[in-house]
Amino acid sequence: MTRVYLLVEGQTEEAFVRELLVPHYARFGLYLTPIIVSTSPGYKGGVVSYAKIKPQIQRLCRQDAGAHVSTLFDLYALPQDFPGKTDVAYPANSTGQQKAVFLESQLAQDxxxxxxxxxxxxxxxxxxxxxxxxxxxEWVNSPAVVNRLRAHAQAHTTPEDINESPQTAPSKRILSAMPGYQKTFHGPLIACEIGLDAMRAACPHFQGWLQQLEALSPPAVV
Incomplete structure (x- = not known):
C-alpha cells in the first residue's frame, strides 16, 4: 500500500478527503491521510503565510521518505510570500489553471x-x-437559489474558470445566493453527492492531480 499525506487548508478539505477520496483510493492501494496545516501553536487551518507552511511540507516529506506528500490549497487568496506569487512572469498566466501550474512548479522547486x-x-x-x-x-427552500448557482456555472467553460476576486470567487457566489451556506458542513456533503467522477470530468486541473495520485498505485493492485 502506498502512503500519501495530504496537507490541507482546513476542516472542509479534511472532511472532503476523508469522506470521498480516502475510501475511493483505498481500493487502489493508496492510503491517504489528510493533515490540516498549523498556523500557530494550538491553531490550525488557513494558508496565511508560506513561511509557516514550508517547514510543515518539508517535515512531512523527510519524516517518511517512503511516502508521498501533496497539498490541497486554494489558489484563491494565496499569501504574497507564496513561491512565484510575486514573480514577474506570474501575471502572464491568464487562466486559473495556468496560474496554478506556474505556482505549483515554483512550489516544487522551493x-x-x-x-x-x-x-x-x-x-x-x-x-x-x-x-x-x-x-x-436539498439544502434550500427556494428554486431561485439553485437557478442562480446554475447560471454562474453555465456562464463559464468549467467550474475552475469561475474567477478569484473577493466578490466573485466560487465561495462568495455561493454565499451571495445562499447566505446560510456553511463551508465545513454543506461543502463536504454536497461534494459527496456530486461524486468524484463528475468532478474530474468537469475540472481538468483537479483531474490532473488525481491522475498523479493514481500513478502512485502499487502495480499489483491496479
Missing part, C-alpha cells in the same frame, strides 16, 4: 523533495460544487 506533489485548487474548493449546482436543492 520544497525540493523527490516525494512531493504540489497541488492547488482552481480557484478554491467550492469550484467543485459548481459541477452540479442542482445538488444544492
Amino acid at each position: 520544497i525540493c523533495q523527490p516525494n512531493f506533489i504540489p497541488n492547488l485548487m482552481v480557484h478554491e474548493f467550492e469550484a467543485l460544487l459548481f459541477v452540479l449546482p442542482d445538488k444544492f436543492a
Whole structure:
C-alpha cells in the first residue's frame, strides 16, 4: 500500500478527503491521510503565510521518505510570500489553471523533495460544487437559489474558470445566493453527492492531480 499525506487548508478539505477520496483510493492501494496545516501553536487551518507552511511540507516529506506528500490549497487568496506569487512572469498566466501550474512548479522547486506533489485548487474548493449546482436543492427552500448557482456555472467553460476576486470567487457566489451556506458542513456533503467522477470530468486541473495520485498505485493492485 502506498502512503500519501495530504496537507490541507482546513476542516472542509479534511472532511472532503476523508469522506470521498480516502475510501475511493483505498481500493487502489493508496492510503491517504489528510493533515490540516498549523498556523500557530494550538491553531490550525488557513494558508496565511508560506513561511509557516514550508517547514510543515518539508517535515512531512523527510519524516517518511517512503511516502508521498501533496497539498490541497486554494489558489484563491494565496499569501504574497507564496513561491512565484510575486514573480514577474506570474501575471502572464491568464487562466486559473495556468496560474496554478506556474505556482505549483515554483512550489516544487522551493520544497525540493523527490516525494512531493504540489497541488492547488482552481480557484478554491467550492469550484467543485459548481459541477452540479442542482445538488444544492436539498439544502434550500427556494428554486431561485439553485437557478442562480446554475447560471454562474453555465456562464463559464468549467467550474475552475469561475474567477478569484473577493466578490466573485466560487465561495462568495455561493454565499451571495445562499447566505446560510456553511463551508465545513454543506461543502463536504454536497461534494459527496456530486461524486468524484463528475468532478474530474468537469475540472481538468483537479483531474490532473488525481491522475498523479493514481500513478502512485502499487502495480499489483491496479
